[in-house]
Amino acid sequence: MEMIEQSDPISAHQTNAGKDRLRAFGIITLNSMFAQKDASGVLRMAIEDLLADELAVVSSFGADSAVLLHMVSKIDPNLPILFLQTGRHFPQTLAYVKTLSKRLGLANVRLLAPDSDELVRFDPDEDLWKSDPNACCHIRKIVPLDKALGGFGGWVSGRKRYQTEERGALSHFELTSDNRIKVNPLAYWEGADIAAYKKTHDLPEHPLFAEGFASIGCAPCTSAVTNGENPRSGRWRGLNKAECGIHFDVNRRISPAMNKAELTLFRDGEFVADPWGKWVEGTAPVLARYVHVPLVEFVVNRAAYLASLHPLGLLVGAGDDVMEVASDLGRFSSIAVEFPAFTDGRGYSSARLLAERLGYKGELRAVGDVLADQIPLMRRCGVNAFVVSHAATRKALEKGVPGRIDVFMQPAGGDEIPVGTRAFVRRAPNFTVSTP
Amino acid sequence: MYRYDQFDAEFVAGRVAQFTDQVERRISGELSEDQFRPLRLMNGLYLQLHAYMLRVAVPYGTMNSTQLRKLAHIARTYDRGYGHFTTRQNIQFNWPRLDDVPQILSELASVEMHAIQTSGNCIRNVTTDQFAGAAADEIIDPRPVAEIIRQWSSLHPEFSFLPRKFKIAITGAPNDRAAIKFHDIGLMAQQDEQGKVGWAVYVGGGMGRTPMVAKEISPFVPHSDLLAYLESILRVYNRYGRRDNKYKARIKILVHEEGLATLREQVESEFLQVRGGVLNLPDDELSRIKAYFAPPAFKDSDARFDLAALKVSDPEFARFVLHNTNQHAQAGYTSITISLKPVGGVPGDATDAQMEVVADLAQRFSFDELRVSHEQNLVLPHVAIDDVRAVYEALNGAGLGEANVGQITDMIVCPGLDYCALANARSIPVAQEISRRFGSARRQEEIGDLKIKISGCINACGHHHAGHIGILGVEKRGTELYQITVGGNAGENAAIGNILGRGIVAEEVPDAIEQLVEIYLKARSGAEENFLGTLKRVGEAPFREALYGND
Numbered sequence A: 001m002e003m004i005e006q007s008d009p010i011s012a013h014q015t016n017a018g019k020d021r022l023r024a025f026g027i028i029t030l031n032s033m034f035a036q037k038d039a040s041g042v043l044r045m046a047i048e049d050l051l052a053d054e055l056a057v058v059s060s061f062g063a064d065s066a067v068l069l070h071m072v073s074k075i076d077p078n079l080p081i082l083f084l085q086t087g088r089h090f091p092q093t094l095a096y097v098k099t100l101s102k103r104l105g106l107a108n109v110r111l112l113a114p115d116s117d118e119l120v121r122f123d124p125d126e127d128l129w130k131s132d133p134n135a136c137c138h139i140r141k142i143v144p145l146d147k148a149l150g151g152f153g154g155w156v157s158g159r160k161r162y163q164t165e166e167r168g169a170l171s172h173f174e175l176t177s178d179n180r181i182k183v184n185p186l187a188y189w190e191g192a193d194i195a196a197y198k199k200t201h202d203l204p205e206h207p208l209f210a211e212g213f214a215s216i217g218c219a220p221c222t223s224a225v226t227n228g229e230n231p232r233s234g235r236w237r238g239l240n241k242a243e244c245g246i247h248f249d250v251n252r253r254i255s256p257a258m259n260k261a262e263l264t265l266f267r268d269g270e271f272v273a274d275p276w277g278k279w280v281e282g283t284a285p286v287l288a289r290y291v292h293v294p295l296v297e298f299v300v301n302r303a304a305y306l307a308s309l310h311p312l313g314l315l316v317g318a319g320d321d322v323m324e325v326a327s328d329l330g331r332f333s334s335i336a337v338e339f340p341a342f343t344d345g346r347g348y349s350s351a352r353l354l355a356e357r358l359g360y361k362g363e364l365r366a367v368g369d370v371l372a373d374q375i376p377l378m379r380r381c382g383v384n385a386f387v388v389s390h391a392a393t394r395k396a397l398e399k400g401v402p403g404r405i406d407v408f409m410q411p412a413g414g415d416e417i418p419v420g421t422r423a424f425v426r427r428a429p430n431f432t433v434s435t436p
Numbered sequence B: 001m002y003r004y005d006q007f008d009a010e011f012v013a014g015r016v017a018q019f020t021d022q023v024e025r026r027i028s029g030e031l032s033e034d035q036f037r038p039l040r041l042m043n044g045l046y047l048q049l050h051a052y053m054l055r056v057a058v059p060y061g062t063m064n065s066t067q068l069r070k071l072a073h074i075a076r077t078y079d080r081g082y083g084h085f086t087t088r089q090n091i092q093f094n095w096p097r098l099d100d101v102p103q104i105l106s107e108l109a110s111v112e113m114h115a116i117q118t119s120g121n122c123i124r125n126v127t128t129d130q131f132a133g134a135a136a137d138e139i140i141d142p143r144p145v146a147e148i149i150r151q152w153s154s155l156h157p158e159f160s161f162l163p164r165k166f167k168i169a170i171t172g173a174p175n176d177r178a179a180i181k182f183h184d185i186g187l188m189a190q191q192d193e194q195g196k197v198g199w200a201v202y203v204g205g206g207m208g209r210t211p212m213v214a215k216e217i218s219p220f221v222p223h224s225d226l227l228a229y230l231e232s233i234l235r236v237y238n239r240y241g242r243r244d245n246k247y248k249a250r251i252k253i254l255v256h257e258e259g260l261a262t263l264r265e266q267v268e269s270e271f272l273q274v275r276g277g278v279l280n281l282p283d284d285e286l287s288r289i290k291a292y293f294a295p296p297a298f299k300d301s302d303a304r305f306d307l308a309a310l311k312v313s314d315p316e317f318a319r320f321v322l323h324n325t326n327q328h329a330q331a332g333y334t335s336i337t338i339s340l341k342p343v344g345g346v347p348g349d350a351t352d353a354q355m356e357v358v359a360d361l362a363q364r365f366s367f368d369e370l371r372v373s374h375e376q377n378l379v380l381p382h383v384a385i386d387d388v389r390a391v392y393e394a395l396n397g398a399g400l401g402e403a404n405v406g407q408i409t410d411m412i413v414c415p416g417l418d419y420c421a422l423a424n425a426r427s428i429p430v431a432q433e434i435s436r437r438f439g440s441a442r443r444q445e446e447i448g449d450l451k452i453k454i455s456g457c458i459n460a461c462g463h464h465h466a467g468h469i470g471i472l473g474v475e476k477r478g479t480e481l482y483q484i485t486v487g488g489n490a491g492e493n494a495a496i497g498n499i500l501g502r503g504i505v506a507e508e509v510p511d512a513i514e515q516l517v518e519i520y521l522k523a524r525s526g527a528e529e530n531f532l533g534t535l536k537r538v539g540e541a542p543f544r545e546a547l548y549g550n551d
């Protein structure tokens, strides 16, 4: 099997054949030519007739991808298969690209890598997905795909109507805004059809499918979904984002860029999108991902949470005792300390115990009644992120961290100057001890 | 005394700048009163019945003349020419304008004073013995430790939003003049068998609607561990103190509900973790702070008062010496208490002119040192015995020569309904009436030491629970009534007074006090048996009977 590492367009030659064909057939005619679930028919027609020699498949090698790729392999195993090598995939996905390609005999899988200069420039710390997932998708998906598609008159996607509301009006053939034909053979397939097809053809599952992932994208932006949840609800969970922008339809129904005012998480001096969602009472521990699990819930189902492989947060309520999870802190990528009212100072003790006594080094966020004038105190107790809803506090933070206290009368944890470099209880830069 | 270094100065300047900004935001309307409230409280600014009130901290009651002059200046410039010294060794200004407050704070900062943490649910100004560093009965001067506690507790990031306010008092003498057992934490100097000095720690004392005498949580905590121990208590309190009911939120309730043993266990286990860490107080740091409180350059002198002779030659002055001086550790010196309780006056008030006089005297006769006592008087701690006469005359000239310290007219009195928004009843006019009734020197002499304390409501700012005779303003169907208690004691044998019976109206209060005093004078075994002694011996019954008959 041949795999081509590729980040440049394969060829710059522009084709008009696709759209001419489409015009010739007329999109309405085209879309009424096939029975709704005749995916193979649609695919064969696109490959052999409509877009012969100028068609590619774009596949995520996700949970359902095997179905479409299997059909492709039966028609033309040499058809170019484009896989967006975003650099942020689960290792399981990368392995799956290999095993599935081999199994199906796909001979022309092309890995599209993002531009390395752009990565260095815009995402040096690999955390752009947190602060601006749209920009991240732009660099890692849209630009590479745009470049690669330059040589094609159209492409095949595995989208299905039932996946999201936006996809509810999907048809077999679309004319995209950049004048390409997009072919959606599976448009009318249901979850059950997919499952049945997989079974009939004994297709290998994506390794993460068994763990509750129904729609799989990049690792940071994917979480599992619960039974009954929309399969794609695990993507960009908690963010106002449903499409990564590569499915730029005629109707332009991709999610808009996030409004600045919707960014509520203040971290490292700026407001960023909060990748964490709200824990919902009753969520099975194995399905909890990217949520702050209440401490009491965690303690009750401790073993199940510890067995789960997914990013997990902890919510420390005002009355909770953090010492109860002292040995589990390594499990959490974020801990939220709750301040139910600004006058309730219990969270300060919890934060110090976490940061100082227990040595927790990850994100420690304050949630609840987080106000400007308390933030300096919280910082001194080790809190390093703040979920802010209070408008005036937001304004103050946008102007710069308010009331930053830079001389301290007593030692507390955090990034302060170590003991021994100044008078006993004090903390400040450039301070010398005086005597009467 | 302690002097700010660059660090303290920056710290306070930063707070002034911060509050100036907050006041501007309030005045511009950006902050609502609701949002401004916690911020102003952190800076000691209350909204009272008629106006804002600014409470300025006098750390552990110690000042110099420059500072007192500044307070006089503030009283004159921004207020109505007086200030009110409180039972927390602070001073309150009752009529500042909001837009003047930032200016007042920066004037205070210029003399190393501030209003930080004089209110709010944080660790308040640490109070101590007004004779600290001077008293003959002292084991150790508590002020260096008080200063270290002040630093540790200033804007403590963890303990700025406690369940409720938190008060610490510390005394270096076995005779407790700081009412430590009525504080959330009381510290009393102790000497172990090797002569090492440390602190007995009492916890859970307080007044208010559930008065409690503090209990000993640890008999001896060495200097080096003191902050770690305090931090442990505060952490346990911050985490477990009740927050559902503000009247049950003080640590005394936690002690009461959980029991001292449980609390001690929690504190000790926290202490095991905290001890020996960053809060360990190194000896050289203690010495560094101690150096600020080095005794002044006393002159060798063997001057003493000859009271017997004075009583004949100058009975007025003899009275002053008897009541208003306290035995000094240094031969030839004494501490003078300046009574802010002139007969018929407002207890604790001092005019700007009086403050200037006292500041001059401190400068001339007391090594520039001054104290505020929790009994709302001022103190010149180090006066040469040979100078006392001169001081006395100067004080008399300023209307400050009242020789009533410790006597029945030296009352602790809260502001009451004249100023306080929470009050049920007036306290100042009642105090003034009692003071007039017992004003005569001979009468007071006859009665001896007797402490009356008056609060305008159950919050007990006037410490009525701890009064030998306590008076509490209550309200019943729109009428101001007063309950009388007897048997309270703020000293080392701390006790809470018992209510004698139903409330009486203001006009009846002086008579009632008079009756109680009469019973005492009749029943006492001799002049040396004070009110509490007699009460203990004869019980409350005769006193109750005197007020309410046999019903």
Ligand code: SF4
Pocket (backbone or CB within 6 Å): A086, A088, A129, A133, A134, A136, A137, A138, A140, A141, A217, A218, A219, A220, A221, A244
């Ligand atoms: S899916 Fe997530 S990680 Fe991948 S490109 Fe988009 S935002 Fe970035």
Ligand code: SF4
Pocket (backbone or CB within 6 Å): B414, B415, B416, B417, B420, B421, B422, B423, B424, B455, B456, B457, B458, B459, B460, B461, B462
């Ligand atoms: S005791 Fe009551 S009336 Fe008096 S000052 Fe305190 S709160 Fe006000």
